[in-house]
Amino acid sequence: MAGFECSSHRRRDGVRLDLIRATGHDKHVDRDYALCRELGFSTLRDGLRWHLIEKSPGKYDWSSWLPALEAAERAGICVIWDLFHYGSPDHVDQAAQDFPDRFTEFALAAIEIQQSVASGPPMVCPLNEINFLSWAVEVGYFPCPGAEEVGWFKRQLVRTATRAAKAIRANWPNATITWAEPLVHIAPHSHRRPEVRAAEAARLGQFQSYDWILGKAEPELGGDPSFADIIGLNFYPHNQWYLDGPTIPMGHHEYRPLADMLVEVADRYGKPMFLSETGAEHSGRASWFHYVCSEVRDAMGRGADIRGICWYPITAYPGWDNSRHAEAGLLSTVTSDGSRHVDARLFAEMEAQRALFANMGHESRKAAVGLG
Numbered sequence: 001m002a003g004f005e006c007s008s009h010r011r012r013d014g015v016r017l018d019l020i021r022a023t024g025h026d027k028h029v030d031r032d033y034a035l036c037r038e039l040g041f042s043t044l045r046d047g048l049r050w051h052l053i054e055k056s057p058g059k060y061d062w063s064s065w066l067p068a069l070e071a072a073e074r075a076g077i078c079v080i081w082d083l084f085h086y087g088s089p090d091h092v093d094q095a096a097q098d099f100p101d102r103f104t105e106f107a108l109a110a111i112e113i114q115q116s117v118a119s120g121p122p123m124v125c126p127l128n129e130i131n132f133l134s135w136a137v138e139v140g141y142f143p144c145p146g147a148e149e150v151g152w153f154k155r156q157l158v159r160t161a162t163r164a165a166k167a168i169r170a171n172w173p174n175a176t177i178t179w180a181e182p183l184v185h186i187a188p189h190s191h192r193r194p195e196v197r198a199a200e201a202a203r204l205g206q207f208q209s210y211d212w213i214l215g216k217a218e219p220e221l222g223g224d225p226s227f228a229d230i231i232g233l234n235f236y237p238h239n240q241w242y243l244d245g246p247t248i249p250m251g252h253h254e255y256r257p258l259a260d261m262l263v264e265v266a267d268r269y270g271k272p273m274f275l276s277e278t279g280a281e282h283s284g285r286a287s288w289f290h291y292v293c294s295e296v297r298d299a300m301g302r303g304a305d306i307r308g309i310c311w312y313p314i315t316a317y318p319g320w321d322n323s324r325h326a327e328a329g330l331l332s333t334v335t336s337d338g339s340r341h342v343d344a345r346l347f348a349e350m351e352a353q354r355a356l357f358a359n360m361g362h363e364s365r366k367a368a369v370g371l372g
Contacts, residue, residue, distance in 0.1 A: 002036050002330070003277060003312035006047030008087030011320065012143050017087070020049060023317050024334040029068045031338060033075035035331070036314065039347065040354065044072075045125070045180075045276065045310055047082035048110060051089045058105070062113050069117040080123045080178060081114065083107050083164075086133055086142070095146025095153070100160040103127075107164045108171060115172070123176040125232065125276070126164045130157045130209040131181050155221060158212040162222035165213070169226060180232040180276035181209050183265070185240040185256040187248060199243040210269065230307060231269055232276030233262070237288060250291070258295035259302070266304035273305065277312035281328045286349040293353040297360060311350075315340065 005019040020026050025046075036044060052064040072079045084103060088094055092102055103126075111122045127133075134154035136142040146153065161179070168175055184206050188199035208217075210231065215223030240248040240255055248254045265273060275296070280288035292309065300306050315329040325333075330350070332341040 001043045001045065001274070001308045001310035002039075002041040002314035003045035003310045004032070004047070004315065005313035005317045006049070006082055006085045007320065008047075008049045008051055008085060010087070010143060012140060014143075016051070017320060018049060018052075019313075019317055020047070022323075023313070023315050025315065026064070026067075028334055028338060028340075030071045030074065032315075032331075032340070033068075033071045033077055035340065035342075037075045037077055039330070039342065040350075041077070041314075043078045043080070043308065044314075045080045045082065045312065047085045047128075049087070050084060050092075050106060051087055053110075054089050054092070054106060057091055060106075060109055065110075065113070066117070069114060073117060073119060078120065078123060080125055080176075081110075082125045082128050082180075083110055084126060085128045093145060095156065099156065100163040103160050104164045104167050108167055111168065111172060111175070121174040121176065122168075122172055123178075124168065125178050125180050126168070127157060127161050128180050129182060129234065130154060130161065130179070131206060133157065154208065155212075155218070158209060158218070158221050158223070161209075161213055162224070162227060165227035166222065166224070176229050177227060178230045178232045178274075178276070179210065179213065179228060180234055182206060182239060183233040183235045183258075183261055185248070185261060187240070187242050187254040187256075189242055189245060195243065202243055207268065214269065228269075228271060231265060231271050231273040233265065233273060234277035234312075235261075235275055235292070236278060237280055237284070257298075258292060259298035262296065262299035262304050262306065263302050266299070271305075272307050274308040274310065275306075276310050278309060279312050279328050281326060285328070285330075285343065285346045289346065289349050289353065293356070297356070300360070311346075 004025050005023060007017050007019045010016050025032055046068060048065055053060050053062060093099060107126055114122055134157060137144050137153050138150055165177055168177060186199050186203040188195040211217040212221050213223050213227050214225050235258060238247050278292050296306050296309060311330060313329050315331045316327050316333045319326050330343050330346050334340060
């Protein structure tokens with residue numbers, strides 16, 4: 001799978017980000033989708049820019065999104081749409097009591113528009129990275145929309161998520177609802193019991209959003225097992241670290257194999273999963289993808305039902321904090337003739353991994369009919 005960076009939040013200095021515009025995806029969506037299809041991607045992740053759609057309360061202008069909807073149909077691809085990728089209109093208060101209702105109204109209106117264009121049922125990620133967004137607010141990386149109280153904003157976001165999911169499920173029973181949450185490992189600095197307990201408590205915090213959305217905990221937030229058809233997990237090279245300390249690099253004795261992490265999630269939720277985001281920069285891209293795919297096959301061999309791997313973002317992009325050029329995609333920035341270059345090394349690795357997964361599926365089918 002391929003994902004387009006679609007963050008649209010305000011930084012703590014007040015600057016509004018719009019990565020769809022910054023990467024040229026808004027003006028080149030037809031070419032982008034056609035190129036993705038040509039390169040073998042039949043499913044994508046992409047997003048809406050709520051702040052452009054609802055410029056005044058309750059009044060929607062879909063002109064910033066309709067070209068992408070129509071381009072997806074022309075290219076014959078399925079898109080999992082992020083309805084809320086951190087950013088909201090300035091007149092929407094994410095801390096307000098009515099925020100769950102405001103977002104749900106927007107979500108339903110958006111899916112109605114999508115269904116007026118699309119030939120298939122809706123596939124949506126209503127809120128992206130609840131765990132990360134709540135952390136970013138609590139530590140001051142994102143502007144704080146309300147009280148500086150640990151945990152309150154995550155509950156606000158989950159309450160919003162469950163209300164929207166319930167309404168989506170009621171209106172479109174055949175919709176595919178997913179979420180995208182960071183998959184992490186946190187290790188203690190020492191084997192002292194207090195340190196070990198603290199690290200494990202921090203590590204288990206990564207499951208709160210899914211536990212609450214699925215109704216496994218905090219039932220007052222309105223969760224239900226039907227609110228997630230597939231578990232989305234975001235995993236990058238920096239997703240493992242010491243408690244309140246530095247990143248744990250791959251190859252270090254404290255680095256936890258991705259396959260073990262995926263099997264833990266599979267056992268915890270018993271639902272299909274996909275890597276909703278993974279990626280690396282520059283010369284690390286192909287080798288990172290090789291590692292991830294090998295670990296996914298390991299986890300699948302141990303019973304984890306994993307449906308896909310999404311390279312994210314699929315294009316180069318400017319960094320959030322300083323607009324640095326991040327060469328993280330399979331595709332380059334837009335060149336002078338409107339095209340994007342394809343990174344040959346990463347694409348060769350993707351083709352090799354496709355063949356390995358196809359062979360794995362072939363062997364599984366042989367075994368199922370007694371030929372293995």
